[in-house]
Amino acid sequence: MAEVKFENVTKAFGETVAVRDLNLEIHDKEFLVLVGPSGCGKTTTLRMLAGLEDTTQGRIYIDGKDVTYLPPKDRDIAMVFQSYALYPHMNVYNNMAFGLRNRLVSTSMKQLRAGVTLIMWFIVIALITAISQISGYIFGQAFYSMMMFGGIGAFFLALGLYPDFRMALTWKGMIFLSKYSQLAHEYIEIEKTIEDRVNWAAEILEIPELLNRKPRQLSGGQRQRVALGRAMVRQPKVFLMDEPLSNLDAKLRNSMRAELATLQSKLEITTVYVTHDQVEAMTLGHRIAVMNKGVIEQIGTPDEVYSKPETLFVAGFIGTPTMNFIKGKVEAGTKGLELVSLGINLHLSKEELGEKFTRLQHYEGKEVILGIRPENIKIDTQIKFAASLPGTVTFVEPIGSVTNLFFEIGIGQKITVSVEGYHKIARGDSSTLFFPYEMMHFFDPTSGKRIA
Numbered sequence: 002m003a004e005v006k007f008e009n010v011t012k013a014f015g016e017t018v019a020v021r022d023l024n025l026e027i028h029d030k031e032f033l034v035l036v037g038p039s040g041c042g043k044t045t046t047l048r049m050l051a052g053l054e055d056t057t058q059g060r061i062y063i064d065g066k067d068v069t070y071l072p073p074k075d076r077d078i079a080m081v082f083q084s085y086a087l088y089p090h091m092n093v094y095n096n097m098a099f100g101l102r103n104r105l106v107s108t109s110m111k112q113l114r115a116g117v118t119l120i121m122w123f124i125v126i127a128l129i130t131a132i133s134q135i136s137g138y139i140f141g142q143a144f145y146s147m148m149m150f151g152g153i154g155a156f157f158l159a160l161g162l163y164p165d166f167r168m169a170l171t172w173k174g175m176i177f178l179s180k181y182s183q184l185a186h187e188y189i190e191i192e193k194t195i196e197d198r199v200n201w202a203a204e205i206l207e208i209p210e211l212l213n214r215k216p217r218q219l220s221g222g223q224r225q226r227v228a229l230g231r232a233m234v235r236q237p238k239v240f241l242m243d244e245p246l247s248n249l250d251a252k253l254r255n256s257m258r259a260e261l262a263t264l265q266s267k268l269e270i271t272t273v274y275v276t277h278d279q280v281e282a283m284t285l286g287h288r289i290a291v292m293n294k295g296v297i298e299q300i301g302t303p304d305e306v307y308s309k310p311e312t313l314f315v316a317g318f319i320g321t322p323t324m325n326f327i328k329g330k331v332e333a334g335t336k337g338l339e340l341v342s343l344g345i346n347l348h349l350s351k352e353e354l355g356e357k358f359t360r361l362q363h364y365e366g367k368e369v370i371l372g373i374r375p376e377n378i379k380i381d382t383q384i385k386f387a388a389s390l391p392g393t394v395t396f397v398e399p400i401g402s403v404t405n406l407f408f409e410i411g412i413g414q415k416i417t418v419s420v421e422g423y424h425k426i427a428r429g430d431s432s433t434l435f436f437p438y439e440m441m442h443f444f445d446p447t448s449g450k451r452i453a
């Protein structure tokens with residue numbers, strides 16, 4: 002069980018308000034995607050939840066417990082960053098084990114480890130001295146000095162060049178002492194747990210054969226998996242992911258996206274995922290929170306956010322190509338209302354619009370913004386329950402599965418229409434555009450809020 006709750010959380014960096022009065026509840030086992038343009042406050046929100054950033058105001062709860070002032074290590078959270086931030090000198094196994102080891106290994110174990118390191122260093126230096134002494138007896142004083150300084154120099158150089166070597170000394174030293182020390186014995190148990198978990202994660206991520214490699218010997222996608230694996234072995238209450246796929250090429254991103262979704266449902270760990278990519282948001286999230294300038298404008302399932310955007314911003318942000326907007330005045334017509342804009346007169350039928358019509362009546366004499374998605378507009382064939390307009394093609398963009406047609410309607414107003422497959426219409430052609438009433442969205446131009 003892990004629910005997350007932000008309560009009136011604000012974060013300001015001096016004058017800049019990065020997050021403003023955020024209220025958000027994330028359910029247990031939920032995959033919540035925080036999506037929004039660059040600089041809207043996504044990373045800041047995650048960092049506050051992780052404890053890497055203080056809140057200026059408000060409270061954060063995990064499982065009902067107030068964690069607002071808890072340090073990161075006590076929050077039981079694992080974060081995956083955009084830059085994988087793997088330790089270059091450690092192999093994949095140790096990279097994945099690192100966080101968990103740090104958490105499980107107690108301070109006294111660390112002290113013992115430091116002691117063992119010291120003893121090992123002492124032994125190595127003593128050995129070098131002894132060998133130099135013996136060779137000095139045989140070959141003379143000058144040779145002795147050469148061996149002595151050369152040996153010690155080489156030893157320290159090796160330590161500097163291969164920090165792993167230092168590690169090896171340490172961990173091996175622990176195991177060496179295990180027979181004599183209860184602490185070291187516990188340590189071995191911990192190492193076993195770590196090994197089990199790392200193998201388990203490597204198995205799921207299909208990277209068991211990479212465990213001995215260094216990060217530089219891995220592809221971007223493989224590094225990505227290691228970074229995920231590192232978070233997985235922690236088995237935290239909450240996963241935080243900040244654009245973890247953005248460094249991958251398009252194809253790999255698609256396949257990793259699918260894997261992530263499967264993985265999350267398998268592990269059933271509450272996940273908060275940050276992205277500015279709306280396709281990623283739509284495909285991954287159980288629910289999506291759309292953020293703009295530090296404020297969450299809408300939270301809902303991908304379908305809700307797509308088919309019933311609550312604000313102009315959300316309407317424009319979700320969906321490609323972006324939704325078409327026509328600003329016009331609502332006027333009384335012969336049979337219902339008309340939306341009147343530059344050279345456009347769009348009939349708004351009372352019968353077809355139903356409840357939407359009632360709400361639009363309050364706007365008679367005022368301006369509204371009509372929104373309609375490119376894929377919802379039909380051309381050529383007359384369809385029922387739709388308003389129609391003439392338009393001229395200005396540009397055709399065939400992109401394989403769909404063709405985007407750019408039309409000019411009224412006086413210089415641009416409309417995009419997406420049709421499936423290839424379309425034989427060409428630049429300069431005229432056609433009638435049909436706007437189904439069911440697919441119309443209306444927004445208030447001042448507040449940006451949805452009217453109907």
Ligand SMILES: Nc1ncnc2c1ncn2[C@@H]1O[C@H](COP(=O)(O)OP(=O)(O)OP(=O)(O)O)[C@@H](O)[C@H]1O
Binds near residue numbers: 277
């Ligand atoms: N340490 C900081 N000091 C000052 N301002 C900051 C700091 N961190 C972030 N900001 C500001 O806070 C705002 C939100 O930043 P944040 O990193 O949360 O955006 P984001 O949504 O993650 O953007 P992106 O998609 O580009 O990563 C930005 O205006 C940014 O400049």
Ligand SMILES: [Mg+2]
Binds near residue numbers: 243
């Ligand atoms: Mg960010």
